[in-house]
Amino acid sequence: MRKIILWLALIVLSASMFGQQNEKTISIIPEPVSMVQKNGDFVLPDVVTISSPSNKEMNFVNDFLVKKISTATGKDVKIDSKAKNATIQLVLNKRVNSQIGDEGYVLTSTSNGVTINANKPAGLFYGVQTLIQLLPPQIESDKLQKDVVWSIPQVEIMDYPRVGWRGMMLDVSRHFFTVDEVKQFIDNMVKYKYNMFHWHLTDDEGWRIEIKSLPKLTEVGAWRVEKIGNFGTFSDPLPEEPKNYGGYYTYEQISEIVKYAGERFIQVMPEIDVPGHSLAAIASYPELSCTPGAENYNVHAGEPFMDWSQGAPPIAMVDNTLCPANEKVYEFMDKVISEVAQLFPFEYIHTGGDEAPHNFWQKSPQVQELMKKEGLKTIPQVQSYFGKRIEKIIQSKGKKMMGWDEIIEGGITPTTALMSWRGIKYGIEASKSGHYVVMSPSNYVYIDLMQGDKSTDPLVYNTLRLNQSYKFDPIPEGADPNYILGGQANLWTEQIYNIRQAEYMTWPRGFAVAESLWSPKEKKNWNHFVEKTENHFERLNYSQTKYSPAMYDPIVSVKKDGEKYYVTLTPEIEELDIYTSFDNSTPDNFYPKYTKAQMIPKDASLMRIVTYKGNKKVGRVMSITVEDLKKRAK
Numbered sequence: 001m002r003k004i005i006l007w008l009a010l011i012v013l014s015a016s017m018f019g020q021q022n023e024k025t026i027s028i029i030p031e032p033v034s035m036v037q038k039n040g041d042f043v044l045p046d047v048v049t050i051s052s053p054s055n056k057e058m059n060f061v062n063d064f065l066v067k068k069i070s071t072a073t074g075k076d077v078k079i080d081s082k083a084k085n086a087t088i089q090l091v092l093n094k095r096v097n098s099q100i101g102d103e104g105y106v107l108t109s110t111s112n113g114v115t116i117n118a119n120k121p122a123g124l125f126y127g128v129q130t131l132i133q134l135l136p137p138q139i140e141s142d143k144l145q146k147d148v149v150w151s152i153p154q155v156e157i158m159d160y161p162r163v164g165w166r167g168m169m170l171d172v173s174r175h176f177f178t179v180d181e182v183k184q185f186i187d188n189m190v191k192y193k194y195n196m197f198h199w200h201l202t203d204d205e206g207w208r209i210e211i212k213s214l215p216k217l218t219e220v221g222a223w224r225v226e227k228i229g230n231f232g233t234f235s236d237p238l239p240e241e242p243k244n245y246g247g248y249y250t251y252e253q254i255s256e257i258v259k260y261a262g263e264r265f266i267q268v269m270p271e272i273d274v275p276g277h278s279l280a281a282i283a284s285y286p287e288l289s290c291t292p293g294a295e296n297y298n299v300h301a302g303e304p305f306m307d308w309s310q311g312a313p314p315i316a317m318v319d320n321t322l323c324p325a326n327e328k329v330y331e332f333m334d335k336v337i338s339e340v341a342q343l344f345p346f347e348y349i350h351t352g353g354d355e356a357p358h359n360f361w362q363k364s365p366q367v368q369e370l371m372k373k374e375g376l377k378t379i380p381q382v383q384s385y386f387g388k389r390i391e392k393i394i395q396s397k398g399k400k401m402m403g404w405d406e407i408i409e410g411g412i413t414p415t416t417a418l419m420s421w422r423g424i425k426y427g428i429e430a431s432k433s434g435h436y437v438v439m440s441p442s443n444y445v446y447i448d449l450m451q452g453d454k455s456t457d458p459l460v461y462n463t464l465r466l467n468q469s470y471k472f473d474p475i476p477e478g479a480d481p482n483y484i485l486g487g488q489a490n491l492w493t494e495q496i497y498n499i500r501q502a503e504y505m506t507w508p509r510g511f512a513v514a515e516s517l518w519s520p521k522e523k524k525n526w527n528h529f530v531e532k533t534e535n536h537f538e539r540l541n542y543s544q545t546k547y548s549p550a551m552y553d554p555i556v557s558v559k560k561d562g563e564k565y566y567v568t569l570t571p572e573i574e575e576l577d578i579y580t581s582f583d584n585s586t587p588d589n590f591y592p593k594y595t596k597a598q599m600i601p602k603d604a605s606l607m608r609i610v611t612y613k614g615n616k617k618v619g620r621v622m623s624i625t626v627e628d629l630k631k632r633a634k
C-alpha cells in the first residue's frame with residue numbers, strides 16, 4: 001500500500017512539474033511580432049552542432065553563438081556547416097521572405113532542435129539573441145553553471161523590427177569611459193536588438209576624439225580637474241588643482257570600436273556638439289571664441305556655469321560657443337569633420353546644435369556685423385547660418401548632417417535630419433516638412449533622468465519612471481511615418497561617474513525603449529512587460545550587469561491640508577505591498593500595510609518605506625526626512 005501511495009505521489013508530482021514547464025512564461029524582450037508556443041521543450045544535447053553559412057558577416061555570429069552556449073553550459077559546441085541534422089541550424093533564405101526584411105528572422109524549435117531562417121546575417125544574429133533568451137537565465141553567466149536543465153520551449157516565432165533606427169546614445173564627455181567599457185555598453189545593447197550607437201564625443205567637459213591636425217583638442221581639451229559629488233554644484237577649479245581627469249580615443253581605438261560594433265550589426269554615429277557645448281574646444285583653441293578673455297577658459301569641471309532659471313536657452317556665465325562670425329571656426333570644423341568622416345563609415349555625422357546660449361552672441365560686435373552683412377534678424381537665424389555652413393562642410397566629405405531639434409528654429413536645409421529631444425513636437429513638425437527624424441524625447445527616453453525617488457538615485461533634473469519609458473511611441477500620431485527613421489534612448493553622464501552607474505541607469509528602461517522600437521504597438525502590454533523584466537533581472541544578475549530596482553519602489557507624493565501633511569505612495573507595478581514607519585525603525589512585512597495616504601505625525605523626523613511581494617522584500621528601504629517630504633508638498 002505504501003508503495004502504491006508513493007508511486008501515486010510521484011506521478012502527481014512529475015505531472016505537475018511537466019505542467020509547470022509547459023506553462024513557463026517565455027520572456028523575450030523586445031516582444032516578437034508573432035509567437036506560438038507548443039507543448040514540450042527541447043533539451044540541448046551534450047554535443048551541440050551548429051550548421052551555419054560561413055561568410056565574413058556570419059563568422060562573428062557563429063563564434064558568438066559557440067562561445068555563448070559553451071561557456072555557461074560546458075557543452076561541446078561546434079560549427080559544422082555540412083551537418084545534416086545539426087542541433088541549431090542557421091539558414092540564409094535562398095528565396096527572400098519579404099515580410100521579415102533585412103533584420104527579421106523566423107525561429108522554430110521542435111523536439112529535434114532549433115532552426116533560424118533569415119534573409120540577411122543581421123536577421124540570423126537577432127534570431128540568435130532570441131534563442132539565447134529562450135534558454136534559462138543562467139546562460140548569461142560567464143562561468144560554468146551546474147545542475148541546469150538547458151531546455152528551450154518549443155515555439156514558432158516570426159519577428160522583425162518596427163523601426164530601422166534603434167539607438168542608444170552614450171555621453172563620454174562629462175565622464176570618460178574606456179574602450180572596454182564602451183564595448184561592454186555595446187554588448188548589452190546587442191541583447192535587446194539595438195542597432196545604433198550614438199557616441200557623444202565632445203562637450204564642455206571634455207574632447208574625446210583624437211584629431212591629428214588639431215593636437216591641442218586632446219592635449220588640453222580632454223583633461224579637467226576631477227571633482228566628485230553633485231556635478232553642477234562644484235567649487236571653481238583652482239589654478240593649482242591638477243587637470244588629471246579625462247581621456248580620449250585614438251584613431252586606432254575609434255576604429256576598434258567601429259569594427260566591434262559593426263560585427264554586432266551596430267552602426268556608430270559620432271557627435272561633435274557645436275556651436276554650444278564647445279568649452280573643451282575653446283579651452284584648447286581660444287581663438288575659436290568671439291569673447292575676449294577666452295584664453296583663460298578651462299574645460300568645465302562641474303562648477304555652475306549656465307543659468308537655467310529663465311528656461312532654454314540658458315544664460316551662459318562663460319561663453320561656451322564657437323564664434324559663428326569667425327572664418328577660423330569654419331577652417332577648424334573642416335579639419336575636424338575631415339578626420340571624423342574618415343574614421344566613421346556611417347552616413348550621418350551629428351553636429352549637436354543644442355542649448356547654444358544667446359547672451360554672448362547678442363553682445364558680440366563680430367556677431368552683430370555678421371547679422372548686418374548676412375541680413376540675419378535673430379540669434380536662431382545666426383545659428384541657422386552657422387548650421388548651413390557646417391552642413392556644406394559635412395556634405396563636402398560625402399556625409400549627411402543630423403542635429404538636435406534647436407537647429408530647426410532658424411531654418412534648416414531640406415537635407416538636414418533632426419533628432420527630436422524637447423518632446424515629440426519638433427520631430428512631428430520636421431517629418432511633415434520632409435526631414436528625416438529620430439525621436440528621442442526627453443520625457444520618454446532620457447535615461448539619465450532619475451528612475452526612482454531622489455532618496456535612492458543621484459539627483460538629476462527630473463524623474464523618468466519605467467512605465468513612462470514604456471509608453472514611448474517612436475511614430476506618434478501626426479508624424480509622417482515615411483520620415484521617421486526610428487528612435488533612441490540617451491544617456492548623459494553628468495551624474496554618472498562609472499560604468500556600473502551607467503548600467504544602473506540604462507536597465508530596465510533600455511528594455512522599455514527596445515520594446516517600443518522593435519515590437520508592434522499592439523503587442524505591447526505593461527503587465528506582461530513587468531513579468532518579463534523580472535525574468536531579465538535574473539539574467540542581468542547572472543551577467544553581473546547592474547540595473548535599477550526602482551519599479552519596486554513606490555512613487556511618493558505629498559499634499560498639505562491646513563497644517564497637516566499627507567504622504568501618498570503609489571506603486572508602479574501590481575502586487576506590491578507597502579510598509580512604512582515614522583519611528584525611525586526599518587519597516588518589514590509585519591508592520592501595518594499601507595492602505596491610504598498617511599498623515600505625518602507632528603514630531604516625526606524621518607519616514608521609511610519598503611515594499612514586499614508576498615513574503616519577499618523587493619523594494620529598497622527608502623528613507624526620506626520629514627523636512628524633505630514637506631518641501632515636496634503641493
Ligand code: ACM
Pocket residue numbers: 354355404421
Ligand atoms: C540635449 O539633451 N541637450 C540634446
